[in-house]
Amino acid sequence: MKNFTLKQLHYFSTVVETESIAEASRKLYIAQPSISIAIKNLEYTFGQQLLIRHHAQGVSLTPDGRRFYDKARELLRLSHEFEQNTLADSEKTSGKISIASFESVAPLYIPKLVAGFKKMYPDIEIQLHDGEQHEVMVGLHRGQFDLAFLYDLELDNSISKDALNVPHKPYALLAADHPLAAKDSVTLAELSREPMVLLDVIPSRSYFLNLFSEKGLHPKVAYTSPSIEIVRCMVGQGLGFSILVTRPSTKVTYDGQKLAYVEIDDDMESSTLIMAYLKITEPTKPARLFMDYCRNYNLDDCSIQAI
Structure with missing residues (x-):
């Protein structure tokens, strides 16, 4: 041997x-x-x-x-599956779950989910990771993560998906004193005539730009940033509009500027948050317990949505 x-x-x-x-x-x-x-x-x-x-x-x-x-x-x-299932089957449910999420999902959903789950299973350890979607997918395929929280955009068929909310439609983010902010709704054509502040992470970048290109529109991207809060601050300073699905409960930026959320009239592709794991693997018992908790948690009741 x-x-x-x-x-x-x-x-x-x-x-x-x-x-x-x-x-x-x-x-x-x-x-x-x-x-x-x-x-x-x-x-x-x-x-x-x-x-x-x-x-x-x-x-x-x-x-x-x-x-x-x-x-x-x-x-x-x-070996990991054997260890975690054995720990979860003991009288005192324990074990470890490694969870990855698309970086804008991480602060918006994961803390609430973890806090609620830990009240039920205090001895299960949760390790958190976040990154761009391709980084999360690479880690999932390498077995570094038990579960991943992603948007159902540009994903292959190697994963099993559980939808965690209803599809959400993007909206226009504008400075509160922008002329378009006083309207009940705007069109993509109206927005395309303004400078754009683009959330520059994959797949968000292509998702938002495709909303315009599919209608033959080409907005001028004046600024880009991988940070949602930087995007919000740039918009708050009057440097352009943005399109997001993120709806923080506050319409005030980090530097104190006021924002407006305005609906978009056009028909467009919505986004759905999913919980994913590899089809070729069987989730450990601690991971299954967390998945069951997430399925029963109504994310659409949260005041925050994200992409």
Whole structure:
């Protein structure tokens, strides 16, 4: 029987995913020599070269290493599933859930969901991560996250999806003293004649711009930012309009400027928040408990919506 440990596999997988022993060391808080020794022991044990070391340029997988990584990742997933299901089946329900969310969802929904769930299951640990949608999807596919909260835009069919709210329609964000702010509603054509402040994250960027291009309109993008609050502040200063689905309960920006939310007349694609996990995996029991809680939590009753 070959002698190896799950810890060695974990070190190896982290090196593969970060493409660097140094970066894996920082991520794992483990000294680089310990990681290097673990990988060399795996290579010796299985008689295969798993990695190609590039001087000052990280590492890459050999063909044997690619096959080994796929098997190692599956074994680590099964080990995690076994551990978490066993903890959740004990008299005192415990375990760990790793949750990722599209970065604008994170502050708007996740704290409420976590706070309510922790009241029911105080011994289940929840680890939170946020990022752009492609970052969340990469982590989900690599087994770094149990669940992901995303918008059902530009996603492939590798994931199972649970809708968590009804579709929400975008609205126009304007400075309170903007001439269009006094109207009950505006059209995309009216907005396209004004400078635009664009939320510059994927898939939001393409989603908002496509609303115009589908109608043959091409607004002038004057400013971009990946931060919703920067976008709101730029609009509040009168530097342009924006389109969002985010509706914070306050219409005042960080720097004290007043905003107006104005509905848009045009028919357009709405957005739906989903809870996602990989189809090829079975969620752990702690993850299933959290999913059940989220399904029973009516997000449409919240005063905040997001994209």
